[in-house]
Amino acid sequence: MQFMLLFSRQGKLRLQKWYVPLSDKEKKKITRELVQTVLARKPKMCSFLEWRDLKIVYKRYASLYFCCAIEDQDNELITLEIIHRYVELLDKYFGSVCELDIIFNFEKAYFILDEFLLGGEAQETSKKNVLKAIEQADLLQEVRHMKQRLPAASSRRSDLHKPLRDDRPKHTHTQPDH
Amino acid sequence: MPAPIRLRELIRTIRTARTQAEEREMIQKECAAIRSSFREEDNTYRCRNVAKLLYMHMLGYPAHFGQLECLKLIASQKFTDKRIGYLGAMLLLDERQDVHLLMTNCIKNDLNHSTQYVQGLSLCTLGCMGSSEMCRDLAGEVEKLLKTSNSYLRKKAALCAVHVIRKVPELMEMFLPATKNLLSEKNHGVLHTSVVLLTEMCERSPDMLSHFRKLVPQLVRILKNLIMSGYSPEHDVSGISDPFLQVRILRLLRILGKGDDDSSEAMNDILAQVATNTETSKNVGNAILYETVLTIMDIKSESGLRVLAINILGRFLLNNDKNIRYVALTSLLKTVQTDHNAVQRHRSTIVDCLKDLDVSIKRRAMELSFALVNGNNIRGMMKELLYFLDSCDPDFKADCASGIFLAAEKYAPSKRWHIDTVMRVLTTAGSYVRDDSVPNLIQLITNSVEMHAYTVQRLYKALLDDISQQPLVQVASWCIGEYGDLLVSGQCEEEEPIQVSEDEVLDVLEGLLVSNLSTPVTRAYSLTAIMKLSTRFSSVNRIKKVVSIYGSSIDVELQQRAVEYNALFKKYDHMRPALLERMPIMEKTATNGPTDIAQTNGETDSTILDTKHLPSITHPASQVGRCNYHICFCLAGIPPMTAYNKNGLKIEFTFERSNPSPNIAVITIHATNSTEADMTEFVFQAAVPKTFQLQLLSPSSNVVPALNQGSVTQVIRVLNPQKQQLRMRIKLTYTHKGSPVQDLAEVNNFPPQSWQ
Numbered sequence: 001m002q003f004m005l006l007f008s009r010q011g012k013l014r015l016q017k018w019y020v021p022l023s024d025k026e027k028k029k030i031t032r033e034l035v036q037t038v039l040a041r042k043p044k045m046c047s048f049l050e051w052r053d054l055k056i057v058y059k060r061y062a063s064l065y066f067c068c069a070i071e072d073q074d075n076e077l078i079t080l081e082i083i084h085r086y087v088e089l090l091d092k093y094f095g096s097v098c099e100l101d102i103i104f105n106f107e108k109a110y111f112i113l114d115e116f117l118l119g120g121e122a123q124e125t126s127k128k129n130v131l132k133a134i135e136q137a138d139l140l141q142e143v144r145h146m147k148q149r150l151p152a153a154s155s156r157r158s159d160l161h162k163p164l165r166d167d168r169p170k171h172t173h174t175q176p177d178h
Numbered sequence: 179m180p181a182p183i184r185l186r187e188l189i190r191t192i193r194t195a196r197t198q199a200e201e202r203e204m205i206q207k208e209c210a211a212i213r214s215s216f217r218e219e220d221n222t223y224r225c226r227n228v229a230k231l232l233y234m235h236m237l238g239y240p241a242h243f244g245q246l247e248c249l250k251l252i253a254s255q256k257f258t259d260k261r262i263g264y265l266g267a268m269l270l271l272d273e274r275q276d277v278h279l280l281m282t283n284c285i286k287n288d289l290n291h292s293t294q295y296v297q298g299l300s301l302c303t304l305g306c307m308g309s310s311e312m313c314r315d316l317a318g319e320v321e322k323l324l325k326t327s328n329s330y331l332r333k334k335a336a337l338c339a340v341h342v343i344r345k346v347p348e349l350m351e352m353f354l355p356a357t358k359n360l361l362s363e364k365n366h367g368v369l370h371t372s373v374v375l376l377t378e379m380c381e382r383s384p385d386m387l388s389h390f391r392k393l394v395p396q397l398v399r400i401l402k403n404l405i406m407s408g409y410s411p412e413h414d415v416s417g418i419s420d421p422f423l424q425v426r427i428l429r430l431l432r433i434l435g436k437g438d439d440d441s442s443e444a445m446n447d448i449l450a451q452v453a454t455n456t457e458t459s460k461n462v463g464n465a466i467l468y469e470t471v472l473t474i475m476d477i478k479s480e481s482g483l484r485v486l487a488i489n490i491l492g493r494f495l496l497n498n499d500k501n502i503r504y505v506a507l508t509s510l511l512k513t514v515q516t517d518h519n520a521v522q523r524h525r526s527t528i529v530d531c532l533k534d535l536d537v538s539i540k541r542r543a544m545e546l547s548f549a550l551v552n553g554n555n556i557r558g559m560m561k562e563l564l565y566f567l568d569s570c571d572p573d574f575k576a577d578c579a580s581g582i583f584l585a586a587e588k589y590a591p592s593k594r595w596h597i598d599t600v601m602r603v604l605t606t607a608g609s610y611v612r613d614d615s616v617p618n619l620i621q622l623i624t625n626s627v628e629m630h631a632y633t634v635q636r637l638y639k640a641l642l643d644d645i646s647q648q649p650l651v652q653v654a655s656w657c658i659g660e661y662g663d664l665l666v667s668g669q670c671e672e673e674e675p676i677q678v679s680e681d682e683v684l685d686v687l688e689g690l691l692v693s694n695l696s697t698p699v700t701r702a703y704s705l706t707a708i709m710k711l712s713t714r715f716s717s718v719n720r721i722k723k724v725v726s727i728y729g730s731s732i733d734v735e736l737q738q739r740a741v742e743y744n745a746l747f748k749k750y751d752h753m754r755p756a757l758l759e760r761m762p763i764m765e766k767t768a769t770n771g772p773t774d775i776a777q778t779n780g781e782t783d784s785t786i787l788d789t790k791h792l793p794s795i796t797h798p799a800s801q802v803g804r805c806n807y808h809i810c811f812c813l814a815g816i817p818p819m820t821a822y823n824k825n826g827l828k829i830e831f832t833f834e835r836s837n838p839s840p841n842i843a844v845i846t847i848h849a850t851n852s853t854e855a856d857m858t859e860f861v862f863q864a865a866v867p868k869t870f871q872l873q874l875l876s877p878s879s880n881v882v883p884a885l886n887q888g889s890v891t892q893v894i895r896v897l898n899p900q901k902q903q904l905r906m907r908i909k910l911t912y913t914h915k916g917s918p919v920q921d922l923a924e925v926n927n928f929p930p931q932s933w934q
Contacts, residue, residue: 018307114265119305123367142256
């Protein structure tokens, strides 16, 4: 994986993890272009697109887009699973995670990501182990930051409160073999 | 000074901003506060301030003044500080900054820290963004950690090692000993990262690859255990045990098995097992199947397994999930060359995908369709492809049109069908057709002698409908210029001949000259066409008038042509019929398709002695490879010359200038034989001085018939960038009356216009 971006439906960046060395300017340019491209996709289109010389895998969970750039030899379908696993981790940690959680606790979202992926590859395939490590590390913190519970009605946009669930209808059954 | 506001407070405040300007103001205010806090070297709140800075950085605001602070946080003893410090380093620093290197010492210390979570932080940072220098300095530490028994650290060290190897490939050797028993680990995290490390090493070094081949049985065993073992809650994803690990193992097996019979055989069974037993109802199962298929196709698997793999892809094509269909098409595209027949079986499903709504799926389906076209299915496939051409996005039309032309050329069941297909493309997607298709099509039309009348009639009718599509107009003008006489005499056999007069034809061509829709190139085509009609039509005066008007055209190209044609009428009227006569059948030498997959036969030109291939002479706009036709649109009037005349063998050179490139002279040799016996096995060879480059295309035949009953023609292209005087040495070999003859000669009498 070369990079992972999380952004809202309005194109606001919520998380950016780069696994390749690029200047700030280049990162901004890529982010801008890619966000535009992905937001322009219609809901019925598939989760993969070719962009420059990379494969882009993206998935929308409620109001957040999770977008990964992978290389030619990487498996797109398993990348979708990687994205899903990350969402599950966030969900378990925050308890029914929604976009606001990630906005207010972005550093924690990074910590969790860094316990799951390293250098763009999965370092731990057990959900339990990732969460355990985060828990232990949190205990080491001298200054405990309580997980920020969300201000309820003060938020203007309600979809920020929506728990991150896979937004696409499930196509799980293949047609019978001919 | 009051304590700096908390991170969450800041976030909440910034989010209340109603406008961009308001937000910017808040940010600036806070940045100022943070700056002064940094200046005061405040240890207590440094962490909080950097965290706030990181938030503002994510919003797009500059945060470089926090870089050094991140380093201070990393150096702190407090875990909270380190956590934010390392995060800040990963977000704000990259290897281009010098500050970056200052981290090295801190990371080194932290790699040896007593707390594994600190070690983890430093491993993560190094593995994510360590520069080559840092990697060089710290590789030893990473290697040490790779051998630890602590699986938490070992798995991280493995991925860190991957990064080190990517940055400094020479260091790969030093990690070799540590890989010895990586696969004996029970811990899935370590297993997964170890497989990634082994994969990286095998991809980079053939020696490593051979070395690690012995791991195949072990990998097969691990994979088997994953599939056979019962439910393992820790690693289960929808009923499948650790799909991430399965996929990585399959990928490593692919690399190890490629090109190696023994390894491929050792993994045959497990691949079959995975392929048949994996649950396909969810994406995760399909992810594993996908990887399995890729592996089966890449290694030396037995044919039964390959068929199994293709069938899996075929089932994927029928899946409701678009992602699966997309992946299937991509994989089929990769295998269509090697397992052509197996893929053919799924042709109708693939063709259905042309109607998919998703752009990426459509593109792949199109490429695959072209790869599957053959003599048997050409009619059916072409119908689908033409329909697709009609309705697809403009981005596709150029590639689709080129693909159709190529397929039609290879497999056309009849000339009439071919012309009709070409016409259909020109009329429906005429403006998207690539520029170099025009000469291709002209050549096709010229060579379909019996279809000339039909073709010119259809093209003429198309022009009456629409003159906006330039490639169509250009081909049509050319044809009318060539075959206008057939048009007015109503000789069409294939369909009802239309009644059209010379004046009507000239009206149309003149209309092209004046229309705003016509590009300069198109105008040139129509002027030349009008000129050619002067030998085919009787209304010569009208043509003379048109030609003389354009003698003062603003367009230089047009003006030049008109002036030359005028001259043709005035001074060289005796040459006019010969110059404007029908084009002979043209030789085709080589074409390359627009896609990698649809390839025609290779080139057939010959080179000899110290000649070299000419560089690719492509139209700047074209993405297609070489098109070596000599088509003269511009009759530059270089007189022919006799290059050789001895023992009954006479060789004449005629000249053309290659339009896109005036440094290239195109010479056609005409060899005739005035003796009573044929000259067989005739070979013409040429060599030029070093400042030139020469390319010899295939001869029309190698028998020069006796008594001047025919000629052998061959095209020579000479690149003369320095515009030096053209000289050539020729060598002739042939068999005459049973005995071999060989002769060398110098050709020095090239007319100046041929090289100036």
